[in-house]
Amino acid sequence: MAQLSDIxxxxxxxxxxxxxxxPDEIEYNVELFNRxxxxxxxxxAALIEGDxxxxxxxxxxxxxxxxxxxxxxxxxxxxxxxxxxIKFREGFVFVPEVLVSxxxxxxxxxxxxxxLAASGVxxxxxxxxxxxxxxxxxxxxxxxxxxxxxxxxxVIDLGVNTAPAEFxxxxxxxxxxxxxMSALLTTTxxxxxxxxxxxxxxxxxDEVRFMVGGAxxxxxxxxxxxxxxxxxxALACVELAKKLxxxxxx
Ligand code: B12
Numbered sequence: 001m002a003q004l005s006d007i008x009x010x011x012x013x014x015x016x017x018x019x020x021x022x023p024d025e026i027e028y029n030v031e032l033f034n035r036x037x038x039x040x041x042x043x044x045a046a047l048i049e050g051d052x053x054x055x056x057x058x059x060x061x062x063x064x065x066x067x068x069x070x071x072x073x074x075x076x077x078x079x080x081x082x083x084x085x086i087k088f089r090e091g092f093v094f095v096p097e098v099l100v101s102x103x104x105x106x107x108x109x110x111x112x113x114x115x116l117a118a119s120g121v122x123x124x125x126x127x128x129x130x131x132x133x134x135x136x137x138x139x140x141x142x143x144x145x146x147x148x149x150x151x152x153x154x155v156i157d158l159g160v161n162t163a164p165a166e167f168x169x170x171x172x173x174x175x176x177x178x179x180x181m182s183a184l185l186t187t188t189x190x191x192x193x194x195x196x197x198x199x200x201x202x203x204x205x206d207e208v209r210f211m212v213g214g215a216x217x218x219x220x221x222x223x224x225x226x227x228x229x230x231x232x233x234a235l236a237c238v239e240l241a242k243k244l245x246x247x248x249x250x
Pocket of ligand 1: 078086088090098099102134135144182183184185211212214215216231232233236237
């Protein structure tokens with residue numbers, strides 16, 4: 001069984017020891033960081049510390065050393081943000097610290113995005129992506145967009161705080177038949193349903209396929225709001241988009 005003491009990075013060991021209390025989260029993170037290489041642990045530690053300069057440098061170095069962009073994303077950046085998320089939930093850190101870590105995440109993602117996007121595959125179709133109204137979280141949505149572009153989709157990014165009317169306008173003014181909605185707040189999840197309703201009211205519901213995702217969203221919730229599919233992460237988002245694209249004949 002993976003042990004905390006086997007994790008190479010001292011900051012990560014201290015973070016888990018000091019801030020994680022739930023046994024399932026301790027177990028998950030001890031295993032995750034035991035699996036991650038010391039270089040990925042260093043990236044995660046720098047992200048937790050909000051050190052964007054170091055995340056930038058270590059990400060560049062890892063790519064030069066031949067580490068796959070997806071490994072950096074999963075075992076470095078997302079793994080580090082997972083610890084930040086737990087500390088935020090438990091009240092050990094607040095919005096400013098999370099923003100500084102989010103900036104560090106973006107510094108790493110800036111190197112990964114062009115690589116994932118440059119896979120040279122033929123364009124499959126267009127996807128409209130947005131974080132729903134009232135919600136300003138965009139890290140997960142942006143990861144999905146990166147992976148969708150890498151998977152051959154053209155993406156129209158509506159950004160954050162996207163009103164149902166803006167999704168509607170984007171569909172009517174483009175050829176897009178796929179719409180992806182992201183929500184990170186339980187209070188904004190209902191706006192997914194409102195968006196689907198707006199398409200029904202406009203008589204356009206059957207023209208498009210809706211994908212939903214975000215940490216609090218579940219497959220059941222997706223079905224409840226009338227979406228066509230739920231994706232748990234950015235890889236699942238691409239798989240789902242491909243499946244739904246085939247359904248609508250693009
Ligand atoms: C970073 C962060 C912030 C940053 C956002 C920066 C940014 N540019 O995004 C800042 C500091 C601004 C912020 C603000 C707030 N936040 Co905040 N935040 C987080 C945090 C720590 C991490 C979220 C994140 O980026 N995760 C990493 C990404 C990679 O994961 P992800 O978003 O889940 O995305 C993945 C999948 O879900 C999926 N996915 C995502 N979208 C989609 C879409 C589709 C179509 C598909 C298929 C898949 C998919 O793929 C992604 C990649 O794998 C979470 C904690 C957490 N554990 O989620 C809290 C969290 C979401 N925030 C929370 C809260 C309360 C707030 C604030 C209200 C705090 C406040 N008091 O002001 C504000 C709200 C602002 C607003 N109106 O939106 C709560 C929400 C609680 C709830 N029950 O609703 C959380 C859960 C923290 C907590 N436990 O208390 N936050």
